[in-house]
Amino acid sequence: MTPESPTFQTASEREVWERLRDSLNADDVLIANLRLTDADKDVEADLVVLMPDVGILVLEVKGGSVTVQPDETGHSWWIRRQGKDVRIDPVDQVRTAKHALKRYVEQHPRGGASRRVGWGHGLVTVYSPFAADFSVPEMPRWALHDRDDQAALGDRVRDNAWWMLHGQRPPTHDDVEAIADILTGRFATPYDVNAESDDRAAEFDRLTMEQSSILQVTCLLHRVEVRGGAGSGKTVLALQQAKELTRGGQGRKPQRVALLCYSIGLAEHLRRQVATWDRRHRPAFVGTFHAFGQQWGAAEGDRTDSDFWEERLPAEMAELAAALPDGKKYDAVIVDEAQDFADPWWTPVLRALRDEEEGGLYVYSDENQRIFARFGRPPVALVPLVLDHNLRNTRQIHESFGPLAPSRMYSRGGDGPTVRFVATTQDDALQAADDAVDALLESGWEPRNVALLTTGHRHPVQVERTDFHDQEGYWRTYWDDDVFYGHVLGCKGLERRAVVLCLNEDGSRDRARERLYVGMSRATDELVVVGDPGTVRRVAGDDVARRLGV
Numbered sequence: 001m002t003p004e005s006p007t008f009q010t011a012s013e014r015e016v017w018e019r020l021r022d023s024l025n026a027d028d029v030l031i032a033n034l035r036l037t038d039a040d041k042d043v044e045a046d047l048v049v050l051m052p053d054v055g056i057l058v059l060e061v062k063g064g065s066v067t068v069q070p071d072e073t074g075h076s077w078w079i080r081r082q083g084k085d086v087r088i089d090p091v092d093q094v095r096t097a098k099h100a101l102k103r104y105v106e107q108h109p110r111g112g113a114s115r116r117v118g119w120g121h122g123l124v125t126v127y128s129p130f131a132a133d134f135s136v137p138e139m140p141r142w143a144l145h146d147r148d149d150q151a152a153l154g155d156r157v158r159d160n161a162w163w164m165l166h167g168q169r170p171p172t173h174d175d176v177e178a179i180a181d182i183l184t185g186r187f188a189t190p191y192d193v194n195a196e197s198d199d200r201a202a203e204f205d206r207l208t209m210e211q212s213s214i215l216q217v218t219c220l221l222h223r224v225e226v227r228g229g230a231g232s233g234k235t236v237l238a239l240q241q242a243k244e245l246t247r248g249g250q251g252r253k254p255q256r257v258a259l260l261c262y263s264i265g266l267a268e269h270l271r272r273q274v275a276t277w278d279r280r281h282r283p284a285f286v287g288t289f290h291a292f293g294q295q296w297g298a299a300e301g302d303r304t305d306s307d308f309w310e311e312r313l314p315a316e317m318a319e320l321a322a323a324l325p326d327g328k329k330y331d332a333v334i335v336d337e338a339q340d341f342a343d344p345w346w347t348p349v350l351r352a353l354r355d356e357e358e359g360g361l362y363v364y365s366d367e368n369q370r371i372f373a374r375f376g377r378p379p380v381a382l383v384p385l386v387l388d389h390n391l392r393n394t395r396q397i398h399e400s401f402g403p404l405a406p407s408r409m410y411s412r413g414g415d416g417p418t419v420r421f422v423a424t425t426q427d428d429a430l431q432a433a434d435d436a437v438d439a440l441l442e443s444g445w446e447p448r449n450v451a452l453l454t455t456g457h458r459h460p461v462q463v464e465r466t467d468f469h470d471q472e473g474y475w476r477t478y479w480d481d482d483v484f485y486g487h488v489l490g491c492k493g494l495e496r497r498a499v500v501l502c503l504n505e506d507g508s509r510d511r512a513r514e515r516l517y518v519g520m521s522r523a524t525d526e527l528v529v530v531g532d533p534g535t536v537r538r539v540a541g542d543d544v545a546r547r548l549g550v
Contacts (some may be wrong), residue, residue, distance in 0.1 A: 027176070076089075335361075453519050500530060
């Protein structure tokens with residue numbers, strides 16, 4: 001069937017299509033709504049049926065009340081529409097379409113003389129009856145399928161095509177395959193999953209910029225928290241707000257702005273985006289919370305030392321920020337993925353403002369992505385604004401992780417492939433995930449669009465790359481033209497078009513549900529989840545398991 005689920009203008013066309021779908025043979029091809037421009041004339045075939053060793057049949061479908069009336073020319077066809085009788089010529093219409101399609105196939109480079117086979121035409125009057133002995137010169141009764149013929153439509157279509165061969169040869173299986181490709185354009189270029197993804201990415205950019213109108217509201221507010229689930233475009237809005245505040249405009253003074261986050265990978269993404277802007281629009285600082293303090297002389301520290309992160313570093317940064325001269329302080333600070341910030345971190349952030357009481361603080365957060373053990377909230381009142389549309393993920397991906405989100409969101413990301421689940425054991429999960437990556441590459445995905453993310457131990461390739469690079473160097477490989485291997489803990493705020501999520505832990509650790517939510521939402525176009533079905537049910541619940549087909 002091409003397409004598999006067509007849209008029809010009339011219920012009668014759908015009824016005929018459904019009857020043929022249910023009665024044709026497995027090797028037959030059913031094409032709906034086929035349009036062609038031939039010799040400056042547009043023709044349309046309601047249905048085309050290609051049957052190996054039988055024939056090709058073009059069908060015109062008419063609903064409503066169809067009659068044939070005698071007149072000065074012999075007879076004419078009529079249909080009643082909205083209470084009025086309208087003259088039609090369905091036989092000429094279907095014959096014209098048949099000859100145009102036949103000519104197109106035979107003139108096509110993949111057609112030619114080798115594809116000269118028998119073509120026929122028929123008329124289906126879904127609701128109108130005709131007598132068994134009805135006959136007009138241009139339409140034999142066996143090519144007219146009326147209301148009372150619908151139950152046997154599949155057999156009648158085969159007879160119709162066979163009896164119209166008129167000595168021409170029937171198509172072989174190879175003929176049917178080639179002619180179907182010609183008629184549907186599948187020969188022209190191979191399907192490119194990356195191109196389709198590019199189209200969805202452009203639509204995401206458009207929808208996000210539409211949503212940026214929310215920033216016009218915040219221009220009159222200085223303390224705002226923008227809350228939104230995965231895929232809502234928070235990071236894009238945070239970047240846009242940093243640009244708007246920095247450049248001023250619309251009667252506002254340019255501001256000295258800092259754009260912060262916790263994760264090294266997200267910080268690298270923010271810097272790369274900002275680097276493409278006009279220099280006058282770039283914030284004064286873009287980077288991690290740690291780098292924010294290092295510019296003032298804060299200690300290096302160890303990322304595995306929780307006491308350093310939770311206590312010593314923020315205390316040191318608070319002292320350094322308080323001692324900053326006015327020219328080194330900021331008019332506004334924007335924090336992306338703010339749920340990653342611990343309580344003590346907000347003190348140096350606020351002290352870095354020129355005006356601690358009135359200076360701008362813009363916070364972008366998603367509580368359901370709080371996957372670290374730390375908890376914190378800004379110690380000031382913030383005006384909440386909520387983003388409730390998922391713009392980034394396809395509908396299929398959004399629906400798969402939707403039950404994990406804290407509040408209902410509405411999908412606007414378009415359609416994509418079905419989310420797939422690969423059942424395996426925890427011990428075999430990495431190998432199965434590697435196989436899934438290979439399958440994505442074989443299906444046409446470019447390596448730069450694919451990521452493998454783990455929830456437990458790091459993938460050996462990630463270990464190797466981390467050992468070879470420092471942390472910043474490792475995260476820069478995210479933008480290489482290669483498959484990225486990472487862990488869900490480091491990928492918040494980032495995305496890849498095709499993601500294999502490897503559940504290589506049993507889900508017993510704290511915040512396993514949040515890690516699953518983050519991991520599933522990193523894919524924009526295609527998601528493959530690999531793991532033990534029991535782990536999915538235990539961590540995510542029956543609703544998510546059912547949506548994954550577990």
